[in-house]
Amino acid sequence: MEAVEVEEITRVFEPRRRSGTRVVALEEVSLTVPTGEIHGLLGPNGAGKTTLVKILSTVLLPTSGKARVLGHDVVDETEAVRPLIGIVFGGERGLYWRLTGRQNLEYWGALYKLSSRGAKARAQQLLERVGMVDKADERVEEYSRGMKQRLHLARGLMGDGKVLFLDEPTTGMDPLAAREFRSLIGELRDEGRTILLATHDMVEAEMVCDRVTLIDRGKVIATESPRTLGQVLSRFQRIDVEGVPPAVLDEIRAMRGVMSVTAVDGAGTRIEVDEEGATQLVLERLVDAGATSVRTSLPSLEEVYVQLIGERGMEI
Amino acid sequence: MRGLLAGFRLELHVVRANPDSLIPLVTAPLFAIIFLAIVRQGGRSDLEPDALMAPVLMSLWWIALVQAGSMITADRWQAVLEPLIAAPTSLASVLVGRIAFLMCVGLLSFFEVWLAGWLIFGVSIPFEHPLELALTLAATALAMAGAAVAFAALFVMTRNAYTFINSASFPFYVLGGVLVPVAYLPDWIEPVSSVLFLSWSADLLRATLKEPAVDDFWGRLGMVLVLGAITFVLGRAILFYVLHRMRAKGELATA
Numbered sequence: 001m002e003a004v005e006v007e008e009i010t011r012v013f014e015p016r017r018r019s020g021t022r023v024v025a026l027e028e029v030s031l032t033v034p035t036g037e038i039h040g041l042l043g044p045n046g047a048g049k050t051t052l053v054k055i056l057s058t059v060l061l062p063t064s065g066k067a068r069v070l071g072h073d074v075v076d077e078t079e080a081v082r083p084l085i086g087i088v089f090g091g092e093r094g095l096y097w098r099l100t101g102r103q104n105l106e107y108w109g110a111l112y113k114l115s116s117r118g119a120k121a122r123a124q125q126l127l128e129r130v131g132m133v134d135k136a137d138e139r140v141e142e143y144s145r146g147m148k149q150r151l152h153l154a155r156g157l158m159g160d161g162k163v164l165f166l167d168e169p170t171t172g173m174d175p176l177a178a179r180e181f182r183s184l185i186g187e188l189r190d191e192g193r194t195i196l197l198a199t200h201d202m203v204e205a206e207m208v209c210d211r212v213t214l215i216d217r218g219k220v221i222a223t224e225s226p227r228t229l230g231q232v233l234s235r236f237q238r239i240d241v242e243g244v245p246p247a248v249l250d251e252i253r254a255m256r257g258v259m260s261v262t263a264v265d266g267a268g269t270r271i272e273v274d275e276e277g278a279t280q281l282v283l284e285r286l287v288d289a290g291a292t293s294v295r296t297s298l299p300s301l302e303e304v305y306v307q308l309i310g311e312r313g314m315e316i
Numbered sequence: 317m318r319g320l321l322a323g324f325r326l327e328l329h330v331v332r333a334n335p336d337s338l339i340p341l342v343t344a345p346l347f348a349i350i351f352l353a354i355v356r357q358g359g360r361s362d363l364e365p366d367a368l369m370a371p372v373l374m375s376l377w378w379i380a381l382v383q384a385g386s387m388i389t390a391d392r393w394q395a396v397l398e399p400l401i402a403a404p405t406s407l408a409s410v411l412v413g414r415i416a417f418l419m420c421v422g423l424l425s426f427f428e429v430w431l432a433g434w435l436i437f438g439v440s441i442p443f444e445h446p447l448e449l450a451l452t453l454a455a456t457a458l459a460m461a462g463a464a465v466a467f468a469a470l471f472v473m474t475r476n477a478y479t480f481i482n483s484a485s486f487p488f489y490v491l492g493g494v495l496v497p498v499a500y501l502p503d504w505i506e507p508v509s510s511v512l513f514l515s516w517s518a519d520l521l522r523a524t525l526k527e528p529a530v531d532d533f534w535g536r537l538g539m540v541l542v543l544g545a546i547t548f549v550l551g552r553a554i555l556f557y558v559l560h561r562m563r564a565k566g567e568l569a570t571a
């Protein structure tokens with residue numbers, strides 16, 4: 001059985017005021033996540049990742065389409081879905097700040113129908129797991145952002161959900177804590193859980209996910225393994241250059257793998273390549289031509305999305 | 317039942333961590349002193365029990381209106397509402413548990429005004445019908461809890477709940493006969509008051525403190541419970557509607 005099935009989900013936010021604009025947060029999004037997979041939902045802010053996570057966790061209704069978690073419809077069978085899922089929403093909020101970390105966890109344990117003793121034991125176990133035992137009896141308002149995020153994660157695990165939805169879970173964590181967190185995600189998969197990880201961090205997605213779905217402006221662009229995705233993304237590179245004669249630029253424009261050569265603000269030129277190895281050839285020609293300034297960089301995720309959309313068109 | 321207990325325990329922690337929600341326990345004895353002073357000055361010692369009961373009802377109403385009424389709104393602002401909705405326990409049961417704790421806190425005002433009246437004016441609550449008094453207080457607290465569920469659901473729909481909260485206290489004290497028995501007010505108020513459990517509670521509480529025996533006690537207590545239950549059912553229906561609407565519009569969380 002698939003852990004998560006999404007079939008042509010669309011979600012439109014109507015404007016609250018007449019002057020507002022209608023926002024299509026998701027447009028006929030489909031994806032499946034097999035049981036036991038860590039699936040990344042990768043996209044920039046506003047891509048629709050959180051909207052999808054909210055629909056799957058039953059807190060938001062889709063405008064159209066169907067979604068199921070472990071075979072249960074997220075709209076019609078919320079009572080069956082809710083005990084099966086754990087949610088970690090990103091950000092600092094989402095906890096009772098005046099309560100201690102332990103009190104927060106025990107409360108959520110009770111909401112997941114654990115006995116008082118069971119909730120205490122599970123809270124202790126999870127506090128140890130996320131390295132928060134020493135701070136467990138301090139008020140959440142005294143926690144750092146990273147500590148709150150770890151407590152969020154512990155809270156998401158209180159219900160022992162079979163499917164976990166993690167929405168930007170490493171936001172605010174220091175690099176070490178984020179690394180520990182990623183290793184924890186691996187442990188959770190080894191326990192047989194399915195994880196849907198919404199993130200805008202390509203490195204994070206590449207490190208922990210079995211497959212990644214690229215999403216942008218409410219549309220799925222591609223679903224690939226991180227390795228395949230990495231290969232696709234690494235093809236794209238851009239070179240900003242100054243002081244190159246127009247004849248040389250024409251020559252470069254004709255080179256294999258060069259996607260575009262465009263003037264930038266009248267001061268320089270941007271060359272974009274979309275084939276492995278092309279960058280090196282272009283750089284060699286630029287140096288030979290006596291370019292006064294050469295700088296290479298990777299395009300942003302959004303720029304790559306645009307390229308991917310252009311390449312794949314409607315078939316994706 | 318677990319949700320109810322979870323809510324009860326949560327509110328215990330919240331109140332311990334945030335004692336300003338106990339303000340009605342500070343104001344209740346002060347109101348008792350003011351009201352006792354007024355009735356004494358007016359030479360109406362027969363109204364002393366009324367003066368003592370009014371602050372108790374005011375405390376319970378204020379807690380139901382302000383503390384309980386703003387619960388969902390506060391959870392929404394803290395971004396706790398979304399994970400709460402996504403949990404397997406119903407929000408209504410958690411809410412009732414939280415409100416139940418607050419009502420227990422509110423009932424402490426009864427003992428406070430008793431103590432204040434005795435210490436300052438040497439006036440004690442006349443326990444003419446103690447069983448009836450206890451039952452009426454319990455029924456009133458239950459009905460208040462029902463009203464609080466309705467308030468909580470209604471307030472989350474409004475952009476500025478606190479304006480409504482502030483304007484919904486004293487009008488109800490008047491309509492509910494909390495400060496002055498409804499019988500002393502213009503006749504046209506009575507039909508409105510008679511559909512409020514608060515007016516039945518207030519009349520019954522006063523009656524349990526005086527001789528002779530309470531007239532039609534069980535019928536009147538039944539009215540408090542029935543009106544409270546209707547308020548609760550209405551509150552649950554509003555809550556269900558509001559949550560569905562918020563899920564549909566994507567308003568469970570604030571930006």
